[in-house]
Amino acid sequence: DGGITQSPKYLFRKEGQNVTLSCEQNLNHDAMYWYRQDPGQGLRLIYYSQIVNDFQKGDIAEGYSVSREKKESFPLTVTSAQKNPTAFYLCASSITKGLETQYFGPGTRLLVL
């Protein structure tokens, strides 16, 4: 069953804590993306990766870090430097040749305790 999985569904962060959001895909897509969505707003790009071991900053990368060690996986770490992390985090993937339609995982909702 092909698709994109994100875990956990809900995540709670304490002050000063780093947390990592998981994103895995078995679609054999080369590119993966992380977006943040705040209530009533559209999606803002945090980071994206076109190939393994390479990634680029999006519009709001400060306070976040990523890695791309495997094609299937693109974890996002929300660091303590991100002062307002409460949001809905969406991972997506796409092919990189031709029409780069992005498909989304179910999302992770991050809340601050």
Add this chain to the structure above:
Amino acid sequence: QKEVEQNSGPLSVPEGAIASLNCTYSDRGSQSFFWYRQYSGKSPELIMFIYSNGDKEDGRFTAQLNKASQYVSLLIRDSQPSDSATYLCAVFPDTGRRALTFGSGTRLQVQP
């Protein structure tokens, strides 16, 4: 900063009517255009994509693109209450950043 603009709504239409959702974009070189539907608390799901000027139809949905006016729209015929959701317009650039830029979405309410 490349912009994608949408009216936030809500757009309210009666059941069975045509809903018309609009989107403008600032990057004249944009090549691919996407419409996603997002139900409350859920992730976006792809409805349609379009990359040539004109109309593209898929069932009850029609996407319209006018690159000269930098305008893309989505028509939903025979609107159903289950179409009530937020519709996100997204644009893929010709050069530069290789990722979609999203509008803030239009909330559609279909009244039974």
